[in-house]
Amino acid sequence: MTSAATASPDATSADGLRQRALHALSAARDRTGALTECVDEPDLTAQHSPLMSPLVWDLAHIGNQEELWLLRAVGGREPMHPEIDPLYDAFEHPRAERPALPLLAPAEARGYATEVRSRVLDLLERSALEGGPLLDGGFAFGMIAQHEQQHDETMLITHQLRRGEPVLSAPEPPVPQGAPVAAAEVLVDGGPFAMGTSTEPWALDNERPAHHRFVPSFFIDTLPVTNGAYQHFIADGGYQEPRWWAPEGWEQIRGHDLAAPLFWRREAGQWLRRRFGVVEPVPQDEPVLHVSWYEADAYARWAGRRLPTEAEWEKAARHDPATGRSMRYPWGDEDPTPERANLGQRHLRPARAGSYPAGESPLGVRQLIGDVWEWTSSDFLPYPGFAVFPYREYSEVFFGSAHKVLRGGSFAVDPVACRGTFRNWDLPVRRQIFAGFRTARDV
CATH class of the missing domain: 3.90.1580.10 (paralog of FGE (formylglycine-generating enzyme))
Known part of the structure; x- marks a missing residue:
């Protein structure tokens, strides 16, 4: 499993910060893929415990948060699918209720997260990584990489709660x-x-x-x-x-x-x-x-x-x-x-x-x-x-x-x-x- 090490404090040049952000985002997405591609669609949409969301909710939530903070807040872009924002707001719907929501299907969730990431990488390439608290030091990109890794840990917990044949190895x-x-x-x-x-x-x-x-x-x-x-x-x-x-x-x-x-x-x-x-x-x-x-x-x-x-x-x-x-x-x-x-x-x-x-x-x-x-x-x-x-x-x-x-x-x-x-x-x-x-x- 690829992991993203944090950079040393002196890696502050724009190119250094950009490479650090790119590595962190890529490592997180690789891990998300490994955790969601190892199970079939019923396992992705099932709720394996009332304490946890279906894996497919986490997958689309990762993409939605990335869109909200990087494409909209940093990049000033228009919302891609504003109608789904309430579905993936972690404070609007408790975990136990999320399976009953009209969530994106697994293929749609993957497509949405992939499209968001493509636009984010374009934004990262063009960004000066300075000019305000969200951009200074590449903070917003680092925040989103951390957010995705935190949900990857949450999804690993869901895998531990899941019943069935083993699908992970290390x-x-x-x-x-x-x-x-x-x-x-x-x-x-x-x-x-x-x-x-x-x-x-x-x-x-x-x-x-x-x-x-x-x-x-x-x-x-x-x-x-x-x-x-x-x-x-x-x-x-x-x-x-x-x-x-x-x-x-x-x-x-x-x-x-x-x-x-x-x-x-x-x-x-x-x-x-x-x-x-x-x-x-x-x-x-x-x-x-x-x-x-x-x-x-x-x-x-x-x-x-x-x-x-x-x-x-x-x-x-x-x-x-x-x-x-x-x-x-x-x-x-x-x-x-x-x-x-x-x-x-x-x-x-x-x-x-x-x-x-x-x-x-x-x-x-x-x-x-x-x-x-x-x-x-x-x-x-x-x-x-x-x-x-x-x-x-x-x-x-x-x-x-x-x-x-x-x-x-x-x-x-x-x-x-x-x-x-x-x-x-x-x-x-x-x-x-x-x-x-x-x-x-x-x-």
Whole structure:
């Protein structure tokens, strides 16, 4: 699977920005094609879960957003098919209702997205990539590439929920190389650090602006919590003991009779899981996946620990104690590579805990980027000085206590939509997303 690495901050010439945008858009469209061409028309139009849209809705929505922001907002073009705008407005129709809408058929959706892309490439070739916030740094093109990759991740989630024969394949993650981590946890010294960004050209509004946070000293796991460790929680009666659970979480597991991560089942004395149509034993040394915030929080309480705050997570991932500055990634400012992180759907699973020593932070924390999204304890809130850009519905309407922040990306996230500052969020009940966690504790 092709993935688009983000460009270094000094790639600011018009030609450099144009090539970066072209590569990001092309990589996203290649992935969209791979996710939608591997199934037949009934699978494209079916709703595989009420939590998700039909794949064909995502396909046309990708084209519609690209038309809205690039052809209309940037290029000043007239709408191609204004009558379909309401069908593909994510806020107008909940996911559960979308199969009943008069959606474009698969061939029409593909044709529409292809025609939009053809016109966008012509616009990109002619654009000076300067002259306003949407154009400066190629932002609008980067925003659309990120949007498509985010929907590609959503479509991959739909593939995981889909029943039927496997249709996706990818090589296994590499076996961990080099020395194992030196300790199960590391101390992050207290003090200020620069959180967020004001310089990353394609950063989205909720990542901005850079600001200083004081974070007291804390310990954080050097690795994500594994399936094997999580099984100890299950075996110790973790799902039967209300004292570990937030009240709303206890209601969820009781109301839905939950006893393990999503897609797990117990059979013949062992834990099995379903992964993209394949049933297999749960690997002990992989980061645990498909757990809700409530499950992550309950495990942390059971272990005598807690989830890290968002600020703690970012400090562990970006702060270099030797220089005092915040880096773009745990390993430095260089773009992600296959040796540093499991990103871009190169693999269809997390790598084993302890993988990617080339991607560890200066303190020796590994797999902060890629493999699994990591739940934090923090609500999704704006940074001091936040300003909406370019529309309220990307971030602002989600701010508040209803959503919890996830950090770091997963194997399903493309590098163009994954940075040390990137913020994801979801409802604490969500389990279908590619989310795990690591724990922390006070000093």
